[in-house]
Amino acid sequence: MADIPLQLEKGRETDEYILSMGPQHPSTHGVLRVVLKLDGEVVKDAIPDVGYIHTGIEKLLENRKYDQIIPYTDRTDYLSAVNNNLAYCLAVEKLLGIEVPERAKIIRVILAELNRIMSHLLWYSAYGMDMGALTPIIYAFREREEIIDMMEAMTGGRLTHNALRIGGFKYDLPSDFIPKLKKFISHFNDRVDEYEALLINNVIFTSRTKGIGILKKEIGINYGVTGPSLRGSDVVYDLRKIEPYSGYEKFDFQVCTGKNGDTWDRCIVRMNEMRESLKILTQSIDLLKEGEIMAKVPKIIKPAPGEVYAAVEGPRGEVGVYIVSDGSEKPYRIKLRSPSFSNLSVLKEIVVGYKIADIVAIMGSLDLVIPEIDR
């Protein structure tokens, strides 16, 4: 960690200087540090430095029983708690061979998609701030608040919901959830148009993002970039489509992709994804039938020895959970695959040669969540 400036110091020209951006910086969205080698305003080299809020979650999980682990997964990527829960629960269910009831599956999809919209809205508002537009944040938070209220009514939590259980849900949807959801669906599409008019289609915004930070297909795949960041480069990779889980195969939706892989494409992919999520939500209301919400799960979860990997499409990309079981009540090892970590690793490839202001724009377009990187 500490020797990154020294690494950059090697071969430094006299007119270049080193700037440590972060760990306390308004636009690294948490305690991320990026050490930059600059020539005036132009970036010559950039090395991200992670680990400032390493909490050792993976190690912690080895000392927890299977059903105690769910709230920890909330805290890795606190902006898409449900998607993390889902990845973990799917893995354990795979390990135990449990089939989740139909209704629980649909509710999981509803919560996961609401979570995706929530996360994208936060990205939108934070990205507006990164670009110097201070107004979009309030508009996006207005709708985000609606979703949070819904989630709160359902789970009792506003950000870290701890919503799912292994095998389904503990509680069913509250009675006023569906009417609220319908109300939200009825006006949200117009709001997305409003967001686009306010920021994404603004002439200054487009001129600052188009052609900036181009992520080539091959580089993105090589670095393991996933989610909207990769789809911006015209790669049709969405786990909801190619490896459907939790009943996603029943839904009709498009995988949004960009053309050039520049910053603007990554932005527009996220905006369109919000619309697609809305489509899924609309269909889910019709698909939601009365029924069980919890599968038969043993009181003490003791999976047979073995290994399992389950992954879901989170708002930032592939959220993967790899579990090794030794047959005891506690997992032998859990490895979390966090999309932000892989997405950040590509930073160096796409920022060199651009300006300081572009670094902020490019980093914002990767939609990083730092606790997820450090874990």
Added chain:
Amino acid sequence: MELIKELLFNTDKKLAEFYLWAKNLWLSFGLHPVFLDIIIQLLVVIAVAAFLVFNALFIIYYDRKVAAKFQVRYGPNRVGYKGILQTVADTIKLLIKEDINPDKVDKVIFVLAPFLVFIPAFMVFLVIPFGKGLIPADLNIGILYVLAITGLSVIGILSAGWASNNKYSLIGGLRSAAQIVSYEIPMVLAILAILILAGSLKMGDIVNAQSSISKWFIFLQPVGFLIFLIAGNAEINRAPFDLPEAESELVSGFITEYSALKFAFFFLAEYTNLFLTSAIATTLFLGGWQGPFLPSFVWFIIKVYLVVTFLMWIRWTFPRIRVDQLMEFSWKYLIPIAFLNLIITAIVVKIV
């Protein structure tokens, strides 16, 4: 009643009468008239400074309220009636905060810089015609003086950036220098076209040349007005041209290391500059203090606040422009257009 009406609508005559009366009184004591002028000038300076400080307090509050309106929220509403004393509370907070001087700063320049930014902003008001006869000094070189003094503030910003011994501050200072230098040119060119029309550098004459609404220079010089607004907005470092203090890039730019009172001075200067740019725009393009029914300085304040609101509207809507686009915009677009505008104006004036 009559007297108040006279005072409100014929301020210039009343002031002249008062000056004559005071001068006679002064001379009857057998004193040298120069001292009277000095005393009167001091009074004027104090009055203008007091007005500007209170105005800055209000304009900060106003900015926050306007921002709140654009952002579907309330804005300050706790301190005083509808939060009108919020800025006063904030100022008191800044005054009693610890004044931090980081260890490795260039002490003298670091302390001096806020004043180098703040003083020019106030000095320019010497030639701003607030109303009929309400101009602290109607210099012959009026507008030239404005341009010369506003250009000085870049020294303060640059030295703040340099003295802070912080890379973010330095980048901010350098950005600001580049920005102010390149946007001063289109601004001067836009003003030159006005001078051709008005035929004088004197602020009073420029206002008098716009005696009726059809003669307002905004109608004769619409392109010039736009150029002036854009360049003026860039001069005072407000969004979308707030690169020197771009929060998401440079933390706070040249203000990063400043706290307490020194920060307050930068803040005060920023909002005074906002008012100043709007005041100059009003004087040059919107007929200054001229208008029917209402007293002249009321018209002036109304017009200035219209421009201020417009600039705030822009600020709270647009994202920030990038540094190379900023330069490109000035040198590739604004300056050629301003030149063209100037040449066309000159030709048309010659022909007509």
